[in-house]
Amino acid sequence: MSAETLLQLVNAFAAGRIRVVDLTQTLSPDFPQIVLPPEMGQCWPFRIEEVSRYDERGPAWYWNNFSCGEHTGTHFDAPIHWISGKDLPNNSTDTIPVENFIAAACVIDCSQESAADPDFLLTVDFIRDWEKRHGPIPRRSWVLMRTDWSKRTDPIAFQNFDETGQHTPGPDADAVKFLVNDRDVLGFGSEAIGTDAGQAYHLRPPYPCHYYMHGAGRYGLQCLANLDLLPPTGSVIICPPLKIKQGSGSPLRVLGLVPGG
Amino acid sequence: MTAPLLRPKRKNPVLRTRLPTLPPAIRSRVALGLTAAAARGSFELQVCRDCATVQYPPREACCACLSDRLDWRVQNGAGELISETLLRHSQELFFRERVPWRLGMVRLDCGPTVIAYLHGDCPAAPARMRIRACLDRAGQAVLVALPEKETPNMADDRQLREMTCDPKFRKVLVTDGKTAAGQAVVEAVAAAGADLIWVGHAEPWKKLPGFDRLKAIPQVALLPLDVTNSRSVKEIAGEIGGRVDILINTADHHRNFGIASRHGVETARAEMETNYLALLRLAQEFAPAMRARGADGQSSAVAWVNLLSIFALSNFPPHGTYSASKAAALSLAQCLRAEMRASGVRVVNVFPGPIDDEWNQQLLPPKLAPAALAAAIVKALQDGIEDVYPGDVAQEWLARWRDNPKALERELAAGAG
Ligand SMILES: [Zn+2]
Numbered sequence: 211m212s213a214e215t216l217l218q219l220v221n222a223f224a225a226g227r228i229r230v231v232d233l234t235q236t237l238s239p240d241f242p243q244i245v246l247p248p249e250m251g252q253c254w255p256f257r258i259e260e261v262s263r264y265d266e267r268g269p270a271w272y273w274n275n276f277s278c279g280e281h282t283g284t285h286f287d288a289p290i291h292w293i294s295g296k297d298l299p300n301n302s303t304d305t306i307p308v309e310n311f312i313a314a315a316c317v318i319d320c321s322q323e324s325a326a327d328p329d330f331l332l333t334v335d336f337i338r339d340w341e342k343r344h345g346p347i348p349r350r351s352w353v354l355m356r357t358d359w360s361k362r363t364d365p366i367a368f369q370n371f372d373e374t375g376q377h378t379p380g381p382d383a384d385a386v387k388f389l390v391n392d393r394d395v396l397g398f399g400s401e402a403i404g405t406d407a408g409q410a411y412h413l414r415p416p417y418p419c420h421y422y423m424h425g426a427g428r429y430g431l432q433c434l435a436n437l438d439l440l441p442p443t444g445s446v447i448i449c450p451p452l453k454i455k456q457g458s459g460s461p462l463r464v465l466g467l468v469p470g471g
Numbered sequence: 472m473t474a475p476l477l478r479p480k481r482k483n484p485v486l487r488t489r490l491p492t493l494p495p496a497i498r499s500r501v502a503l504g505l506t507a508a509a510a511r512g513s514f515e516l517q518v519c520r521d522c523a524t525v526q527y528p529p530r531e532a533c534c535a536c537l538s539d540r541l542d543w544r545v546q547n548g549a550g551e552l553i554s555e556t557l558l559r560h561s562q563e564l565f566f567r568e569r570v571p572w573r574l575g576m577v578r579l580d581c582g583p584t585v586i587a588y589l590h591g592d593c594p595a596a597p598a599r600m601r602i603r604a605c606l607d608r609a610g611q612a613v614l615v616a617l618p619e620k621e622t623p624n625m626a627d628d629r630q631l632r633e634m635t636c637d638p639k640f641r642k643v644l645v646t647d648g649k650t651a652a653g654q655a656v657v658e659a660v661a662a663a664g665a666d667l668i669w670v671g672h673a674e675p676w677k678k679l680p681g682f683d684r685l686k687a688i689p690q691v692a693l694l695p696l697d698v699t700n701s702r703s704v705k706e707i708a709g710e711i712g713g714r715v716d717i718l719i720n721t722a723d724h725h726r727n728f729g730i731a732s733r734h735g736v737e738t739a740r741a742e743m744e745t746n747y748l749a750l751l752r753l754a755q756e757f758a759p760a761m762r763a764r765g766a767d768g769q770s771s772a773v774a775w776v777n778l779l780s781i782f783a784l785s786n787f788p789p790h791g792t793y794s795a796s797k798a799a800a801l802s803l804a805q806c807l808r809a810e811m812r813a814s815g816v817r818v819v820n821v822f823p824g825p826i827d828d829e830w831n832q833q834l835l836p837p838k839l840a841p842a843a844l845a846a847a848i849v850k851a852l853q854d855g856i857e858d859v860y861p862g863d864v865a866q867e868w869l870a871r872w873r874d875n876p877k878a879l880e881r882e883l884a885a886g887a888g
Contacts, residue, residue: 365675366675368676
């Protein structure tokens with residue numbers, strides 16, 4: 211690897227041979243947050259309070275204070291987030307090796323299946339079928355589950371609750387084990403509020419994506435957007451979370467690098 | 472007989488909106504005893520402990536024996552109208568805009584003779600009356616003589632309406648319609664004849680029981696108001712703030728923890744966010760327009776209602792952080808009341824005991840039914856009451872707190888809620 215390679219990379223951006231796709235939802239108080247039973251501790255939604263706006267509080271400047279949880283908006287999950295990953299080395303946002311924040315991505319298109327069934331579960335068979343068309347998932351790459359869920363701009367449709375809870379797609383337990391054990395992926399990303407399906411509490415184990423991914427020191431990305439703009443293979447994801455000491459996750463900007471014209 | 476109130480015509484937009492004027496507000500400290508009782512909807516006069524004389528107006532000493540051992544005691548207000556007069560001219564701006572104004576002298580059965588505003592349905596003297604102490608727009612107690620028996624449309628009397636905050640034909644904002652109390656308030660205000668009821672509907676993806684019922688009420692308009700979100704409060708105030716006549720803040724975050732029973736501050740902070748800071752947000756965004764509309768015709772801006780808790784008076788340790796957030800809200804509500812005073816818009820604080828909802832599941836009855844709470848709020852608006860203690864538990868706690876706040880603190884600490 212030489213300085214020339216980096217120069218070529220920069221030139222490729224400038225010339226549009228690499229396109230940059232924003233995979234991030236806008237941080238806004240209107241974006242819904244994860245819902246837990248009300249007696250439990252709650253993740254804060256995004257909130258923003260004006261400090262000054264060219265007024266008596268600060269005559270020449272505008273700025274805000276904001277507050278949110280580590281798992282608000284488009285966000286990164288570190289292994290320490292789950293009890294299965296609590297004792298792993300380098301398991302929090304401040305200690306994860308930074309080279310892991312830039313990696314290749316495979317995008318598995320489940321958008322039709324998710325439109326037909328909001329409780330759609332990604333299975334090993336579905337992944338193997340995808341691999342028949344696009345080749346095996348390379349080790350240490352991200353697997354992103356495209357569901358087009360991010361296109362549900364109405365928060366009611368995005369959250370999709372009924373009296374039995376939330377109905378959003380995600381992977382089943384075997385699929386997660388397959389990705390970790392047989393494909394050695396870096397992490398799993400989704401468009402809905404969690405990497406796990408809305409009804410994943412009823413899977414075995416509950417929340418298998420959190421349980422197995424983080425138990426194996428892998429990462430999560432959720433509330434991603436624009437996955438339909440990524441090719442099935444060949445893109446690169448840049449996703450460094452905030453360097454929060456002992457952080458379990460962080461809102462972040464996720465960029466996808468895509469081969470351009 | 473009082474003519475029934477009619478739906479007001481739409482406002483003529485080329486005319487200047489009148490500014491609020493207030494009746495004379497100066498009272499001696501001792502006279503504020505009358506106001507303190509009227510704020511709770513009670514008519515109290517000083518009674519001498521030594522000679523049992525009931526006196527009016529309030530004084531430092533007994534008018535019969537000069538004793539200073541005077542107690543404020545509830546009076547039933549029954550008396551006889553002995554004369555009346557009609558005020559036709561006044562140097563006070565408030566009365567100048569409202570003359571003629573009917574006044575009368577009433578000899579109370581308990582002794583003193585008082586000057587009172589005379590309801591339009593009161594017959595000519597001599598006639599039996601009942602005297603009520605009402606808060607006027609300046610927030611001070613005045614005495615109002617009412618006919619002995621109810622008359623049709625009695626609440627619609629022109630002079631009486633200067634004391635009350637009737638929701639009839641008014642536009643009401645209920646800040647949170649998702650709680651059981653919020654839903655009951657919406658239904659009660661609709662039944663009381665409100666013209667339009669905006670209902671805050673935060674986190675619309677959370678479907679809560681009973682909420683769909685509200686959509687069937689014709690006056691109801693749902694709004695995406697989230698009182699924990701400053702931008703939402705600002706946007707909604709920009710949209711409707713200039714038309715809200717009565718704001719009822721039902722937003723409430725209630726968890727059942729003391730200090731030792733919950734790690735960390737997340738839950739306490741959420742309580743402060745909804746119970747305290749949301750009131751501040753709402754007040755900053757909605758109060759200015761309401762203040763400007765304190766004299767905006769028949770359906771002027773007239774009241775701001777805060778749903779507090781009897782736990783605001785003294786901490787209920789099993790719900791300790793909730794109590795603290797309600798105490799903070801009470802303090803801020805006093806600030807709001809002071810800032811609203813010049814506009815005549817009344818700040819009504821409601822102090823219910825435990826409401827019969829999921830967060831008080833483990834408390835023994837009696838618990839206040841949401842519908843009873845809502846009825847108390849509407850009645851307070853109709854009667855012009857400022858401090859509302861609905862239900863037996865609230866009344867009992869209030870009595871214990873007024874008698875001896877330290878004793879109540881000790882009793883609550885010992886678990887004798
Ligand atoms: Zn005496």
